[in-house]
Amino acid sequence: MAVLTVNNLSKIFVERVLFENISFHLEKGDKVGLIGANGVGKTTLFKMITGQEEISGGGISKEKNLTVGYMEQHSCSTPDRTVYNELLSVFEQQIQDEKRLDEIAFLIENNMGDIEHLVAEQFRLREKFEREGGLTYVSRTRAALNGLGFTDDEFYMPTERLSGGQRSKLSLAKLLLSGSDILLLDEPTNHLDISAVNWLEGFIREYRGTVLVVSHDRYFLDTVTNKTLEIEHGKSQMYIGSYSVFMEKKQKQQELLERQYENQIKEISRIEGIVEQQKRWGRERNFITAASKQKQIERLKEDLVVPESELEQVHFRFTPKCESGDDVLICEDLSKSFGNKRLFDNVNFHIRKGERVFILGENGCGKTTLFKIIQRVYEQDKGMVTLGANVETGYFDQVQSDLDLSKSALNEVWDAFPYLTETEVRTALGRFLFKGDNVFRQLREMSGGERARIALLKLMLRGANFMLLDEPTNHLDTGFREQLEQTLLDYTGTMLIISHDRYFINKLADRILVLSKDGLKEYLGNYDYYIEKTSESFDKGIFPEKIKTAQGTKKTNDYALKKERQSNIRKLKTRLKRCEESIAEKEENIAAVQELLQSEDVLADYEKLMEHTKKLEQLNESLEQLYTEWEEVSSELEKAEESE
Numbered sequence: 001m002a003v004l005t006v007n008n009l010s011k012i013f014v015e016r017v018l019f020e021n022i023s024f025h026l027e028k029g030d031k032v033g034l035i036g037a038n039g040v041g042k043t044t045l046f047k048m049i050t051g052q053e054e055i056s057g058g059g060i061s062k063e064k065n066l067t068v069g070y071m072e073q074h075s076c077s078t079p080d081r082t083v084y085n086e087l088l089s090v091f092e093q094q095i096q097d098e099k100r101l102d103e104i105a106f107l108i109e110n111n112m113g114d115i116e117h118l119v120a121e122q123f124r125l126r127e128k129f130e131r132e133g134g135l136t137y138v139s140r141t142r143a144a145l146n147g148l149g150f151t152d153d154e155f156y157m158p159t160e161r162l163s164g165g166q167r168s169k170l171s172l173a174k175l176l177l178s179g180s181d182i183l184l185l186d187e188p189t190n191h192l193d194i195s196a197v198n199w200l201e202g203f204i205r206e207y208r209g210t211v212l213v214v215s216h217d218r219y220f221l222d223t224v225t226n227k228t229l230e231i232e233h234g235k236s237q238m239y240i241g242s243y244s245v246f247m248e249k250k251q252k253q254q255e256l257l258e259r260q261y262e263n264q265i266k267e268i269s270r271i272e273g274i275v276e277q278q279k280r281w282g283r284e285r286n287f288i289t290a291a292s293k294q295k296q297i298e299r300l301k302e303d304l305v306v307p308e309s310e311l312e313q314v315h316f317r318f319t320p321k322c323e324s325g326d327d328v329l330i331c332e333d334l335s336k337s338f339g340n341k342r343l344f345d346n347v348n349f350h351i352r353k354g355e356r357v358f359i360l361g362e363n364g365c366g367k368t369t370l371f372k373i374i375q376r377v378y379e380q381d382k383g384m385v386t387l388g389a390n391v392e393t394g395y396f397d398q399v400q401s402d403l404d405l406s407k408s409a410l411n412e413v414w415d416a417f418p419y420l421t422e423t424e425v426r427t428a429l430g431r432f433l434f435k436g437d438n439v440f441r442q443l444r445e446m447s448g449g450e451r452a453r454i455a456l457l458k459l460m461l462r463g464a465n466f467m468l469l470d471e472p473t474n475h476l477d478t479g480f481r482e483q484l485e486q487t488l489l490d491y492t493g494t495m496l497i498i499s500h501d502r503y504f505i506n507k508l509a510d511r512i513l514v515l516s517k518d519g520l521k522e523y524l525g526n527y528d529y530y531i532e533k534t535s536e537s538f539d540k541g542i543f544p545e546k547i548k549t550a551q552g553t554k555k556t557n558d559y560a561l562k563k564e565r566q567s568n569i570r571k572l573k574t575r576l577k578r579c580e581e582s583i584a585e586k587e588e589n590i591a592a593v594q595e596l597l598q599s600e601d602v603l604a605d606y607e608k609l610m611e612h613t614k615k616l617e618q619l620n621e622s623l624e625q626l627y628t629e630w631e632e633v634s635s636e637l638e639k640a641e642e643s644e
Contacts, residue, residue, distance in 0.1 A: 003028050003063045003210055004049070004182060010057035011044055018044060020057065022236040024229055026182065031204060031211045033221040033243055036231035038449050038477040042214045045231070046070060046184045049212075069180030071171050071188075079160035083150060083170060084141065086159050090177045091137040097129045132179075144173040147199030148192065149363065165191035165363075176203060185213040189220050190474075193363040194500055216478050218243045219502035219527075241642060252634055260627065263587070264304050267620065270594050271297050274613070277603055315431050316456075316483075320493040321463035325389035326353050328466050328494045329374065334383035336369055343369055346519040347383065356488070356495045356508050360530075361515035367498045370515065371395070371468050374496075387466075394464030398471035398498075400451050405444035409434050409454055412443060417461050432457045448475035456484070465493040473501045502527045565640065572637040579630045586623045593619060 002025040010020040018041040026032060034042050047053035049060055050070045062068070076086055088095070104122045107113050133140070145155060148169045162170065168191045175183060189197050197220060204211055204224045212229075215221055221228070221243035228239045228246035239246040271293050278290035327350070334347035343366030351357055359367050372378040374385055375395055387393070395402075404412060414425045429439050432453045443451055452475045459467065473481045485507050488495065499505055505512070505527040512523040512530045523530045593616045602608045 001028060001063075002026065003066055004068075005061045006049075006058070007061070008058035009045075009048065009055065009060065011041060011048065011053070012056040017234060019231060019234040019236070022058070022231065024236060024238045026210050026212060028181075028210055029208065030227055031207075031225045032213070032227045032229050032238075033225040033246075034212055034214045034229045034231070035221075035243070035246075035478055037479055038447065040231045040234075042231060043186055046186060046212075046214070049184060063181075066182065067178075067180045068182045068184065069175050069178045070184040071168075071175050071186060076159040076162070076167055076170055080158055082156045082158060083145065083162070083166075084155040086170060087141050087145060087173050087177065088137075090174050090179075091133075091141070094129065094132060094134040094137050097125055097132075098134060101125055101129060137177075140177060144177055144203075147196065147203070148173055149196040169196075172200075176200075176207075180209065182210045182212065183207070185211060185215070187215055188213065189215060189217045189500070191363075192500070194360060194502065195362065197500065197502075216473070216476065216481060217501060217503070218478065218481075219506070222503075241638070245638065245642060249638065256627065256631065259583075261304070263590075263620075263623065264300060266590075266594065268297055268300050268304075270597060270616070271300075273598060274609075316460050316487060318460050318467070318487060318491040318493070319463060320392070320465035320491075322390055322392065322465060324353055324391045324465045324494065327386075327388040328353055328355075328391055329388065329496070330384075330386040331374070332384045332386075334370070334373065334385070335381045336366060336373065336378070337381055342517055344515060344517055344519065347515070349513055349520055349522070351494060351496060353388075353494055354492070355510050356497070357511045357513060358497050358499060358505050358509045359513050359515055360499075360505075365515050365517070367515055368398070368470055371470055371496075371498065374468065391466050392462075392464045394459045394462045394467045396455055396459055396467070396469045396472050398474055400455050403443055403451060403455060406442060408440045408442055409446075410439040412454060413458060413461070416458050420461075428457060428461060449477060449480070452476055453480070467491075467493060467495050467497075469495060469497040469499075471498055471500065473499065473504050569637065569640050572633060572640060576630070576633045576637060579626060579633055583623065583626045583630065586619055586626060590616065590619045590623065 005025040007023050009022040011018040012020070022045070034045070036042055044053055047070075048055055050068055052070075052072075078086065078089075081089070101122065104118050104125070108115060108118050108122070129135075142155075146152075150166075150169070154166075159167070159170065172185075172188055175185075188200060192200065197217070201220060201223045204213075211224070213221070213225070223242075225242050226240075228241060228243060230237050230239070230246070230250075239249055241249065275290045275293045275297070278287070278293070329349075329351040331347055331349050335345045336343045347370065349357075359370070361367050369378060373380050374387075375393065404415075407415070409429060410422075410425060413429060414420065414422070417425070420428075426439060429435070434450075434453075443454065446454075452472075456472070472484065476484065481501070481504065485504060488508055495508075497508070507526075509526040510524075512525070512527070514521045514523070514530075523533055525533075593612055596602050597609070597612050597616070602612055
């Protein structure tokens with residue numbers, strides 16, 4: 001049953017149409033990932049749902065008494081209130097009910113007032129108090145704060161002393177505990193370390209309400225969502241399945257649309273040739289045939305579906321200007337403290353040429369500080385850092401402190417590389433989607449994602465053979481993240497990367513180093529391997545529930561059921577392969593007949609022309625049936641693989 005329905009929704013500004021005719025519905029319990037490039041209107045859609053933004057066209061209908069929670073509605077409003085009390089304020093009704101229950105208990109115990117009336121009120125109020133979670137609100141408050149990374153000492157810190165990231169986490173906690181029927185989450189994993197993200201994933205999976213979430217964290221989306229809503233080219237489409245399933249479906253859908261489009265264009269071209277030939281023959285029956293065929297062309301053009309062009313993409317490549325030696329970086333017994341705060345001790349690691357190494361660890365453990373020690377920005381308390389022969393470093397700073405926000409994009413890049421011509425700089429900027437007058441915009445006017453692109457462009461032009469990347473995917477939309485991943489996979493140099501992006505880590509990591517106060521622990525693999533090797537932490541609730549479940553006790557018939565599912569998947573794959581082979585064969589036959597229809601012998605013989613035309617129509621009908629079968633089998637296979 002739909003709890004929220006969006007019907008033909010449009011948002012039009014004076015200068016442009018943001019989106020139009022967006023339609024979808026959310027059912028109770030849905031966990032939907034809302035994706036799309038930066039600027040397509042995801043946050044605007046959220047504000048339209050909450051009534052903060054005007055609707056240009058269409059409508060939004062909600063189930064009666066439905067409550068919608070959005071993070072902006074749950075900001076920290078009382079600066080002198082402690083973190084704990086600020087979050088506890090979400091349960092104001094339960095707190096008042098609890099106080100009234102205590103008053104009633106006191107009155108009854110001391111035989112004061114109308115006892116019968118008090119007992120009836122106590123019964124009603126206690127039932128309401130328990131139904132609304134009154135028995136657990138204190139424990140849920142503490143669990144949310146701990147889960148999102150607040151220490152016990154920070155519980156009693158005034159909210160006015162919180163950093164921007166801590167304020168965002170507290171606002172998120174207030175939203176999660178608000179009891180809303182629908183949660184609108186806009187980049188909820190920002191400012192969270194991996195353990196906090198894992199806690200959030202568990203919360204969302206167990207949440208009984210509906211969730212619509214915007215996130216560039218693809219691993220997070222894969223873990224918590226059962227549907228994916230994409231906004232692209234001003235329109236929307238809902239897919240059943242998580243982000244990875246959506247990507248597979250979209251790719252198959254695109255391939256099918258392109259194939260159908262090509263075949264329709266070929267068919268239109270073939271019929272146009274017949275029309276032209278019939279007109280040249282110039283007899284009455286030829287004109288009748290030509291008119292009939294022209295109508296057929298018009299019908300085909302009306303039904304023609306042109307595949308959407310891909311969004312404009314960045315094209316870039318990191319190429320080292322020279323090769324380093326085999327030993328790129330050696331760190332021995334590194335230690336660092338700031339005042340009485342010890343960040344880490346006994347840090348030892350060795351990075352060799354061509355490796356892609358990731359550093360993980362809780363927020364504040366010193367990952368960025370370690371990078372600055374390697375860069376000679378900070379001095380270690382003890383230990384040694386050795387860079388190898390011919391090592392040229394390039395550094396991506398997550399806060400982009402090396403960018404001069406008063407400069408234009410053109411001057412920021414040109415001043416860093418003055419030996420380039422203006423044409424070369426503008427060409428490079430164009431590859432990062434800064435074109436026309438955009439190159440003259442000041443960096444302070446740009447979004448975080450645009451500034452990140454400028455920083456990456458400067459890194460590319462530097463030609464370093466050892467890149468230190470501190471949260472390089474922050475602020476980047478999903479499409480750019482995937483392009484960056486592919487570029488880094490093709491990079492022949494060496495990388496040391498700090499990241500909370502688990503999808504990104506999985507795709508690139510050769511090795512993972514986990515930093516703590518006591519040093520580093522090494523895992524020779526990607527993020528999934530790291531999770532597997534730290535399985536003893538599952539019982540502590542640190543890692544995703546789906547992995548914990550995978551480690552649990554299986555029912556006795558699981559093995560047989562698994563084998564049956566795998567057998568079904570193999571059969572479907574075989575059917576799909578045969579279907580694709582038949583499609584390829586039919587397309588070859590169609591091409592051969594189309595070639596015959598253009599030959600002089602056939603064009604000169606009316607009976608042969610009609611015979612081959614009929615044959616072509618039959619082949620096209622068969623091809624359409626094969627396309628339908630291909631779609632059905634593909635859909636069955638996707639469902640089977642999802643259940644597996």
